[in-house]
Amino acid sequence: MNGPVLLVTADPALVTFVRECALRAGAWLDVRHSLVGIRNQWRTARLVLLGADLAYPAYRRRMPALRSLIIVTANPPTPATTTAADRLRATFLAHLPIADGWLVGKLADTAAEVVQQLTGLGYRIGYTDSETAAASGQVNSRDLRTRRTDEYQAVYVSFGRVACGPDLLGQADTVQRSNYRTGECQVNG
Template structure:
């Protein structure tokens, strides 16, 4: 994940204060070969949000994003770490989310969405049937 898009459609912004959710979508991003610009609050994400092709918004910060009236992006996915309830869908509508997904159940689906934003080199390698996986700590020693 060395090639990092600077702006536009290739930028994926991920916003949550929930460490469990953050780790789950990081795992999905690694599987997809996609770089995430991560933020722990809606306020710190504002600058990146407007330029993002995709925003992953943690359910924990959806009310704050709605209140802050974040700019519309090409695609916003509301990502929840637990069971869905009516409040989740109300929040999704308030932030104009295109999709709602629950992790870890929806991890494979999220990987597919993130793969659309993968760096070109990784995409080419996967197309050529080359296995691409993150290095393990034992491989680096």
């Protein structure tokens, strides 16, 4: 599996809870509000979070069983949700916000894989306070840390080392660029 974390739900409260968890974990989240046209993303996502509101419809659509499917709900799980989770062979059923700390850990695992891949490719990774960066619109070197000091810090990817070298002539302007985003973490070149 090589895609981002996929969240499929039409429940706005659930989207809010999961986005907050993804931000804390530094995970890349792809949000879809319907099961229509997502079969490819369903198969390639590192982790699929399926809202309880769409669990039974997913079973009826015969969505493929996954080793990394978690049903998430903003309300106490109902017997229908539990039955749908069993039929979809979901790994876990998580009630948010009660299980938010647990979900942050699961999401952080997917983010760690991406950070390791970027580090291996020569990107320099730092961590910064997301609120400070969002307020100023930029990240200064004094605001970067080599290690995460709290779960609310965002991942910062510097293209400096990758953009320098004889094979990348003409791309020196990318040295000062990064992928810093507030909300969802995405890697853009």
